[in-house]
Amino acid sequence: MTHFFADLRYAARQLMRQPGFTLVALLTLALGIGANTAMFSVVNGTMLAPLPYPDAGRLVRVWETTPEGHRFSVSEPNFLDFHDRSEQFESLAAMKDVSLTFVDGGQAARIPGLAVSREFFSVLGHSPIAGREFTSEEDQPGSAADVVVLGHDLWQRRFGGDRDLVGRTIRVEGRARTVVGVMGPDFGLLDSEYWVPLAADPASDRGDHWLAMIGRLRPRATLQQAEAELQRIAEGIGLQHPTLAGWGVEMMPFSRWLVRDSFRTTAVLLLGAVAFVLLMACVNLANLVFARASRRQGELGLRLALGAGRGRLVRQLLVEAVLLCGLGLGLGIALAYWGVLALQAFGSGFIPRLESVRIDGTVMAFAVGIGLVTVVLFGLLPALRISGLDLNATLRQGGRTGERGDQRRVRDALVVVQIAMAMLLLVGAGLLLRSFWQLQSTDPGFDAGNVVYAEIQLGDDYAEPWQKVVFFRELIADLSSRPGIASAGATVITPFSGSNLMNDVTPVDRAESIGAQGFMQAAWRTATPDAFETLGLPLIEGRLYDYTDRWDGPRVAVITRTMAERMWPDRPAVGQEFYWGSNTGEPLRVIGVVDDLRDVEMSSDVQPVMFLPYHHMPWPKMTLLVRGSGQVDSIARLVQSRVRALDESLPVPAVASLQDQVASVAAGPRFRTFLMASFACLALLLAAVGIYGVMAYNVSQRTREVGLRMALGAAPASISGMLLRRGAVLTILGTLIGLLGAWAITRLIQGVLFATEPLDPAATATAAFVLALTALTACWLPARRAARIHPTEALRHE
Amino acid sequence: MNDTQRPLIQLSEVTKVFLTDEVETHALGGVHLEVGEGEYVSISGPSGCGKSTLLSILGLLDTPTGGRYELNGTPVESLSAADRAHVRNREIGFIFQAFNLIGDLSVFENVELPLTYRDGIGKAERKQRVVEALERVGMAHRLRHYPAQLSGGQQQRVAVARALVGKPSILLADEPTGNLDSRNGEAVMALLDELHRGGATICMVTHDPRYAEFAERKIHLFDGRVVDEETLNRLRAEEEQRIEEQIASRKPAAADSAP
Structure with missing residues (x-):
């Protein structure tokens, strides 16, 4: 010691x-x-x-899949069938997002929650710390039970952790709901702060895929067995309901669902x-x-x-x-x-x-x-x-x-490895940078400049369709008449919020030959007529709908260019008719075609989209869009005051810039690119230090030789050239090996690249150039110093 | 140098001052020296007298602080580094005490080295000249060997071949036998003698009087100045006298302090 x-x-x-x-x-x-x-x-x-x-290893997430293999949420009747017929699960539950207005315990505020089936808490293995879960009766369709289970944070924040709250009623969305339970502080799923009964209805449309399904496997059941079982059940459903023929299921462990593959x-x-x-x-x-x-x-x-x-x-x-x-x-x-x-x-x-x-x-x-x-x-x-x-x-x-040959080779090999690793990181960073650049320069297809948005959910006071239509028509007319407001409109989803609404569409003239499965999937948006102008969506063909397209008149739709090209590649889309959902009932007539837009993901391909008049299809939750010339704050105050003027029971909506919302799409890639670029810069610095160190050491070991060469007539430029050549050889070798490595490895990151090939020539060439320049500079410094050594001192060097 | 010999090296009033931490060291103090073509000169003197500095200046490895230096009739004291390298390569051949062969290069490559710094010599000519140089020193049979595979004497012969291969005007040898045993030392001296008899101009620094005898002219350096033999002996005697007096003056004090 x-x-x-x-x-x-x-x-x-x-x-x-x-x-x-x-x-x-x-x-x-x-x-x-x-x-x-x-x-x-x-x-x-x-x-x-x-x-x-x-x-948690027994928890799984389940999707339905279309015959083409696309993942879909689960419809209510299908969930009930899966729930009742499966044996591999200890419990199965379904849920969907809700956003309700809480009035008690502070200012009215819209708070995210989940509507869940009865077994939701047992699937996740948690029980309330106060009160109880939902009963079977409360989870029955048509049940009049207005009950809620509160999350711990919400309970503490709005109700001060009042233990006597259980059993009492609170006002939620204009209705009295009884608090039947409070969950513990360690319980949560996604961003939900409370839970209400889902009450899945077996009589609802099997084509309405709303629900997220989760399950807990029996102790000895495997994921494959459970998936095979649900697959068999799905096939059975397909036999009974031809519109669902060919549909299947996909299942993945909970951990993989919560932490995405990307x-x-x-x-x-x-x-x-x-x-x-x-x-x-x-x-x-x-x-x-x-x-x-x-x-x-x-x-x-x-x-x-x-x-x-x-x-x-x-x-x-x-x-x-x-x-x-x-x-x-x-x-x-x-x-x-x-x-x-x-x-x-x-x-x-x-x-x-x-x-x-x-x-x-x-x-x-x-x-x-x-x-x-x-x-x-x-x-x-x-x-x-x-x-x-x-x-x-x-x-x-x-x-x-002196340095032995084998020692020198080891040191050289280490430098080559370093340069190769730096090359790999630089290529990776270059690809992410290029991908980020592509993402930034991708046009969403609509003009988000000077537009603000606010999500407004109408409660039970707006049960009748016409009430919803009137509310938004009045609000939009009111806002549009205000100075500084260019236009206002409303659409069913907030762009880039993660929401999307999809359904089958089938041209009427092909419905018979295609059968019940539908021609293709298309996104649908119910939107007010003014939404097109507010978003700056250019009309290409036909006309836009307006309020003269009466709700009791023919069903009309405006579709995007991609949808028109896929549905009717050989003829103009305007005037064509198509089925939406099942291939029965009254078809929709295309009255206009607008340019494509991206409002779900910037990094994916353009999807076909159809717009339906809001007064034909009123929806309780809409995103108000307002284009104005003032500051976001002043437009926000105006929107909030006009909403309260129309209905003071509605919660004050949060208003934000649509441009910021579009920019937020790039936040993840920007962060990822920033980290990777930082690591690549660090690697570049380390490679430079590494090659500098080796070259400097090499020069110190060869000082006597340098002196000798000078004595024999080597000019300073010849000495620095000789030393630089060695560094250049190592740099070239390392860069080539790095390129080979990049060729093998960058394919692995293809999934996170947008519009960029794994070996994008610009990114790869830039990486090689930056690395070569840095490495050669690191070589040049000791080489230049060597060329300035005094020959007599060099010959005396030991 | 006799009157018929063309002066190859002419130094006049050459000084060299080294500055170290504000201390001036006068390594050479006004050296006059002429070496004629074909002459064999030895430079000797005690340690620190400036032999190596003088050789460095003669070989254009260093520049004088003052004075003039003409090599082959051309002033060279104020040439740029690149020009000095050019002149060194063509006019001067070096033989070092420590041989200074590059361990990673074969005998052939070591000897070829000066020619690689010269433009206009093709590969075939280089090879021919290297072989010729190695034949002159009796090492042509070892051209594929590496320095580590040779004895000290053989390494010095290769170093001599390297000095010869560029056909320089003058050979500068710095203690060429310093790292050799007496048998190999004598062999190298015999080789230099043979080269001299063949017409080579040689300037050799040595502290060994036996080897200095091989030269036809002996130059003595003392405290950075060239002195003749008589002056050298006088200066040496004075130096020895001074040292003895210093020792004698310290003896009583040493005796007093003894236990």
Whole structure:
């Protein structure tokens, strides 16, 4: 132990004597360990940490699938069939988003919740901490039971955690609902803050796919068995109901549903990137330690001559590495802590389960683990090599030793590996940057500039369709007449909110030949006539609908260019008729074609969309769109005051800029690109430091040779050229290997790229150019220094 | 140098001052020296007298602080680094005490090195000249070997071949036998003698009087100045006298302090 402390003191002295080396080594280690620890905390929190549900491995998410394999939500009758006929599940539940206005316990506010079937809580393995779950009677269609189970946060926030609330009624959406239970603080799913009975109706339309279905498998049931069982049930439903012939089911573990595959790809990609960064840091440090230890061979030889065993020598060198690594680990964990804070601040919205992302015991253990790996990579291996030095030769030369060919080759190989890894990261960052650029320059097809939006949900006071129509028509007319307002309209979904409404569409003249399955899927939007002008959607053909298209007149629709081209590729769409949903009943007549728009995902292909007059199909929840010339705040105040003027019982709607909403689509890719570009820059810096270190060491080893060559007539330019050539060879080799690696690996990130090929020539060429320029600059500096060495000094160099 | 010999090297009032931490060290103090074509000159003197500095200036590895230096009739004391490299390559052949062969290069490649810094010499001619140079030193049979596979004497012969291959005007040898045993040392001296008899101009720094005898003219350096043999002996005697007096003056004090 005495020896250990002596070694530790000596190591500390050594590090303090070389502050430059110590600083570079510490920063390199801290950045490598910090970045890895921060990224691992994300992976651990989102993908490895257990879900907050007991025995979560048995939880699954279920979708229905179309004959073409597209995922769909589940219809109410189908859910009930799956629920009643399946045996592989301990419990099955369905749910759908609701957004209700809470009046009691503060200002009226619209709060997100879920309408859930009775077994919802047992599927998730939680019970209320006060009160009870829903009864079967409360979950029956037509049940008059107005009940609600509150989430812990909502209970605390609006009702001060009142324990006597259970059994009492509160006003929700203008109706009195009895609070039957309160859930615990650790329970939640998605953003829901309360739960009301779903009361799925077996008599409702099987084509209305609204519900998200979740289930808990029986203890010994497998996912495959359960999926096969539901598949058989789906086939049975298809036999009974021809419109659902060919439909099936798809199932995935809950954890995979909550943390999407695209996020997993991104997380693994970024974790791989930081692992590369750490590996590069280790390579740099190993090179630094090798170079430093080579210079200390005289000292080490003397220690051996004085009787130190080789083990003792290894320990001494290792203690230095451990000390350095310990300091780097401390700094790295501090950096990781700040990194996690930054991720929590900027990552909300695209990092799922963000609340689980933190530096906990597992993350600390990981950090210590990579610290140990780092010690082995940059400390132990050089220590073992140095301890094996030839004592006689070392002492004879007074510690002056040259670099053997095999040593040089190892160092060269390390630099090549570093450059290749930097190339991989640069190509990855370049691709993400290119993809982000493509995303930014993609036109959504509508003009979001100077438009604000507000989601307005009409309650039970607007039960009749005409009441909804009148409310929005009056509100829009009122707003449109105000100074500074160019136009106003309403549509059923907020662009890029994640919502989408799809249904089958079939041209009437092909209905017979196609059968019950439908020709294709199209998105549908019920929208007021003014919505087209407010969104700036250009009319291409025909006309737009207006209020002269009476609700009791012919059913009409305006469709997008893509829908027109797919439905009737060989003739004009205007005047054509098509079925919407099942191929029966009154068809819709196309009266106009507008240009395409993207309002769900910017990164996916343009989808076919149809617009239906709001006065033909009134909807309780609509998104009001207002185009004005003033500031968002002033338009927001106007909208809020006019809504309250029309109906003061409605909650004050939140108003936001549509342009900001469109920009938010790029937030996730921007964050991902920023992280990857940061890691790539770090890798570039490490590669530059690495090649500089190797070249500088090489020059110091070859100083005498440089002097000799100068004595023999080599001009300074010839000397720097000779040294630069070696660096250039390493750079070219590393870049080529990196390119090969990129060719193999970038395919894996294809899923997160938008309109960008895995080996996009511009991104790849730019990455290669930046890397080559940086590496050659790093080579040029020592080469230039070598060319300026005085030949007499060089010849005396030892 | 006799009157018939064309002067190859002409130094007049050459000085060299090194500045280290504000301390001036006068390595050479006004050296006059002429070396004629075909002459064999040895430069000797005690350690620190400026032999190596003088050789560095003669070989254009260093520039004088003052004075003039003409090589082959051309002033060279204020050439640029690139021009000095050019002149070194064509006019001067170096033989070092430590051989200075590059370990990664074969014997052939080591000898070829000066020619690679010269434009206009094709591969075939380079090969021919390398082989010729190696034949002159008796090492043509080892051209594929590496320095580590040769004895010290053989390495120095290869170094001599490298100095010869560019057909320089003058060979500068810095303690060429310093790293060799007496047998190999004598062999190298015999080789230089043979080259001299073949017409080569040689300027050799040595501290060994036996090897200095091989030269036809001996130059002595003392405290950075060229002195004749008589002056050298006088200066040496004065130096020895001074040292003895210093030792004698310290003896009583040493005796007093003895236990």
